Amino acid sequence: MSSVEIKRVTDKKGLEAFIQFHYDLYRGNPYDAPNLHFDEVNTLSKDKNAAFDFCEAEYFLAYRDGKTVGRVAAIINNKANARWNRKSVRFGWIDFVDDIEVSTALLKAVENWGREHGMTEIVGPLGFTDMDPEGMLIYGYEELGTQATAYNYPYYPKHMEEMGGWRKDNDYVEYKLYVPEKVPEKYQKIAEMITKRYNLHVKKLTKREVKKEGYGQKIFDVINGTFGNLYGYSELSQRQIDQYVKMYLKMADLNLVTLIEDRNADNKVVGVGITIPSLTRALQKCRNGRLWPFGWWHVARALFFHKTDVVDLLLIGILPEYRSKGANxxxxxxxxxWYQKYGFKWGETHVEMETNEKVQSQWQYLERECHKRRRCYVKEL
Structure with missing residues (x-):
């Protein structure tokens, strides 16, 4: 068997091969949620993703006998490094066949690139920002994946352990929340109480308000305020906010988007819940991440006609000073x-730090199950 060859992606053809490898490796997998091809192109292209205003990146492909056997992205988020006083090179978009020589060579390429740029540690899997998938799945391999996370085979973390030198930097958990037959009484009582006591109110959006009245900006101001002190977070720039408004809200069913306003503070937005019908089964039917010729129909059925049992809790955020008031x-x-009306049976939370008990306490009045765990690894260079 020939040795593994690592090549840097230098052109559009290489980027296409980088994106295509995941579709090939996970074809037919019942749990993986493959991203749409154009979303991957927009995220990984340096002229399209606003994160490149403060990030640097290189992409590497692994070959054996002329065949693609792995991929990885090397990323330096300069804003996050400055915020957290670290010199980290991140690895992300990592996929490989079950061959320890391949995974070792890929991560070695990231390590070398990081050293060349003055980094002192390698950490991941992480993306450019918290809006990208985070963590390597270490538990829950037979659970349905989500659009916002990355699935991986069980052999991935085994390789990390076998390579040596890596240690846990952070773990994330994900919960399955079962939709109740009626709103739990505790939620109803707390909601009524804080409406009267603190003058907090639900705000439902219209398309016009999103486009013309700046509510998209207000939403991501809350996201910055909510997650600003969490592991590895880098504040979203204005260009990123503009991109995410288009990405998350342009096609959203606004019945599934809820804001909380403080009427004692000039209707300040203090909480946000962006939820969407799960697109996982639909995305699995989009061959190679393409909407054409038939993928668009499956996505439309899930997105607009709610032909799925699952709702994804994409972004849930309450400003810190309002959490103790029960705004959630x-x-x-x-x-x-709305979940009941649309026939959803259960919801998927986004990743939550295992130590973030305040976030996890939000689900205490719902039947729930911690069904996935992800890990970020770190290694000194």
């Missing part, structure tokens, strides 16, 4: 009836 109860008392 307003979100759920509004959203749960």
């Amino acid at each position: 109860a307003l979100l759920f008392s509004d959203l749960i009836p």
Whole structure:
């Protein structure tokens, strides 16, 4: 068997091969949620992704006998490094066949590139920012993946352990939340109480308000305020916010988007819940991540006609100073009836740090199951 050859992606053809490898490796997998091809292109292209205003990146492909056997992205988020006083090179978009020589060579390429740029540690899997997939799945391999996360085979973390030198930097958990037959009484009582006591109210959006009245900006101001002190977070720039408004809100069913406003503070937006019908099964039917010729129909059925049992809790955020007031109860008392109406059976939370008990306490009045765990690894260079 010939040795593994690592090549840097230098052109569009190489980027296409980088994107295509995941589709080939996971073809037919019942749990993976493959991204749409054009979304991958937009995220990985340096002239399209606003994160490149403060990030640097290189992409590497692994070959054996002329066949692609692995890929990885090397990323330096200069803003996050400055914020957290670290010199980290991140690895992300990592996929490989079950061959320890391949995975070792890929990560060695990231390590070398990081050293060349003055980094002192390698950490991941992470993307450019927290809006990208985070962590390597270490538990929950037979659970349905989500559009916002990356699935991986069970042999991935085994390779990390076998290579040596890596240690846990952070773990994330994900919960399956079962939609109740009625809104839990606790949520209803808390929602009624904080409406009267603190003058907090639910705000439902119209398309016009999103496009013309700046609510997209207000939403991501809350996201920055909510996640600003969490592991590895880098504040979203204005260009990123503009991109994410188009990405998350342009096609959203606004019945599944709920804001909380403080009417004692000039209707300041203090909480946000962006939820969407799960697209995983639909994306699995989009060959190579393409909407044409038939993929668009499956995506449309899930997105607009709610032909799925699952709702993804994409972004849930409450400003820190409002969490103790129970503002999250307003979100759920509004959203749960919509879930019931659309026939959703359960919801998928986004990744949550295992130590973030305040976030996990939001689900205490719902039947829930911690069904996935992800790990970020770190290694000194």
